[in-house]
Amino acid sequence: MSEQQKIDMQTVWQQDKDHYIHPWTDFSTFKETGSMVLADSDNVHVKDGDGREYLDGIGGLWCVNIGYAREEMAEAIADQIRQIPYYSSFGHHTTVPAAKLAAKLAELAPGNLNHVFYGCGGSVANDTAVRIIHFYFNQLGQKTKKKIISRIDGYHGSTYMAMSITGVKFDHIGFDIDEQLVHHISCPNPYRRPEGQSLEDFCDEKVQELEDKILELGADNVAAFFAEPIMGAGGVIVQPDGYHKKILAVCRKYGVLYVSDEVVTAFGRLGHMFASEDEFGIVPDIITCAKGLTSGYLPLGATILSSDIYDVISKPQADGAIFTHGYTYSGHPVSCAAGVKNIEIMERENLCGHVQEMGAYFEQQLKTLSDLQIVGDVRGRKFMMCIENVANKDTKELISPEAKVGNRIADHCQARGLIVRPLAHMNVLSPPLTLTREHVDFMVATLRESIEVTTAELKAEGYL
Incomplete structure (x- = not known):
């Protein structure tokens, strides 16, 4: 590296330290060490x-x-920018990559999860899930079904709603969360189970805890349960065999929607495009995904809904009313082109x-x-x-x-x-x-x- 390049990097380091607020920054060291x-x-x-x-x-x-620096990904992204870099997806406009990727995700997702709503990442995908779930129950006339249950040490994002669903207590220090809407049950960590307790009994205990929480809050008040197939940022917790199937059965018993947060586990990390069914044998009501969807080359997230949910939310709620949810960059064509190419590479290789x-x-x-x-x-x-x-x-x-x-x-x-x-x-x-x-x-x-x-x-x- 030349002396000029070293000087340039020192300038970048200083600019970053002076002006860039990083996620999850330890300010006790950052102001000295920088990035x-x-x-x-x-x-x-x-x-x-x-x-x-x-x-x-x-x-x-x-x-x-x-992997990094894939030339064909760069070309796919550049080609889309040359064709049409952006157009609003509000109302009745779409682009070729957005439609193609939605169809591909519907093909890959389990069961009848056939309908895709786009955002910019995993936090937004989970926020979207909550908003759509509330809208869904409103449409059904079940307007008290609002509360969300998730798990201690579960991670679902850092927007206000997603962080409220997140159960990593360290992440809440100094920040507010909605403790009226979101409730947590304990982490199903087999390594930390009581000495002498079998995995089967530990699993049943955690499943019973969910049922008890639903009954405590009132089934008419509980809308959804959020769970990662394997808990990621909370310590890579692999639940006991059969846990997800038993949890899903409890949700079905009380009319609670099951949201599988596959922001980390989808697109190959566990050896499957989606892990919910292929690895754990369940078909949830909603899957949220991001990260591996484009392999990080561009920001993109998706909330994938079952046809049962879509059939309810896609009916006009009143004369002249529309589905008023979405983002400026929903279905961004360049991000979606990256998603299409990413899946193509994964399948081909x-x-x-x-x-x-x-x-x-x-x-x-x-x-x-x-x-x-x-x-x-x-x-x-x-x-x-x-x-x-x-x-x-x-x-x-x-x-x-x-x-x-x-x-x-x-x-x-x-x-x-x-x-x-x-x-x-x-x-x-x-x-x-x-x-x-x-x-x-x-x-x-x-x-x-x-x-x-x-x-x-x-x-x-x-x-x-």
């Missing part, structure tokens, strides 16, 4: 402003499923099949880290994994939050050319779906070394 500037990428690697290369173990943020094979190897190799002193649990499926670090494996006692163990491990990994995501005492891995065995081996070896170095530091500082 790492990322300037280039290729397949599973990114480069910083100094030209150092890193294997991206988090896929941007659960997003870059087909059989990325879901690759994930089935390589994801099994990834799981197997990561579990070899279980012999390390502080690794309490290695969990997840395929390309959605988490390492939970503890002070004591027998008691599952956590290391003091002051130690920032997740951040330490992530920092040591980054110094060795691997980016992983710290979540408190955990580290999350959600790499591009194009990983090879060599990439997996590098990730696991780097994690082992980084965890070992971190363990030595924690001992020296009296945390262990």
Whole structure:
């Protein structure tokens, strides 16, 4: 890198620090350290402003499923910009990519989820789901069915409504949420179940908790239950076998709509285009998705509705009334063109099949880290994994939050050319779906070394 390029990167770093408010910023350190500037990428690697290369173990943020810098994606996006870069989808206008992608999503989604509403990301997709659900029950004359139930440690976004549905309590600190509309039940985390309790009994206990909450609030007041097939930002929680089927049965019993938040799990991360039916055997009423829909190349989210819901909401509610919900960028043609091309690439290259094979190897190799002193649990499926670090494996006692163990491990990994995501005492891995065995081996070896170095530091500082 030339001296001028270094000066330019320093300018960018300073501009970012002075003017860019980042999501999830730790202001206790940001004003000194600023951000790492990322300037280039290729397949599973990114480069910083100094030209150092890193294997991206988090896929941007659960997003870059087909890998970075795909030329045919760039061409598809450029071609659409040359044709028609934008047109409003309000009323009776559409564009070719918006219509094509909606039809493709209807083809891929389970059951009769045949109708697609577009937004700009996962938070908006979940907000849209709530607004449509309320409208749906209003149309049916069930105007008291408004309340939403979700789970502690579930993550559904950071707009006001989506963050209210989110059950990660750390994310609520200092902010307001709607505690009258949204109610939470406990996290179905098998690793944290009471000692001696079977998985089956633990599962039944959590299912019963949902039913009890519906009865407590009144079935006539509960509109929907939101759940991720695997809980992502709350710690990659894989519920016990049969959990989702039993939860869906409770929802059906009381006329509560089931919303499957597949913002992370859809488009190959678990080896399926959608995980709800193929991985967990359920057909929900609504699926929300984003992230892997375009592999992060452009912002796009979708709320996919069943025909049963669509048939109700698509009837005029009164003379002259219209369906007054939507966004300026709903069905943005360039984003939709990226979505069409993304799915085309995934299908042509059989990325879901690759994930089935390589994801099994990834799981197997990561579990070899279980012999390390502080690794309490290695969990997840395929390309959605988490390492939970503890002070004591027998008691599952956590290391003091002051130690920032997740951040330490992530920092040591980054110094060795691997980016992983710290979540408190955990580290999350959600790499591009194009990983090879060599990439997996590098990730696991780097994690082992980084965890070992971190363990030595924690001992020296009296945390262990």
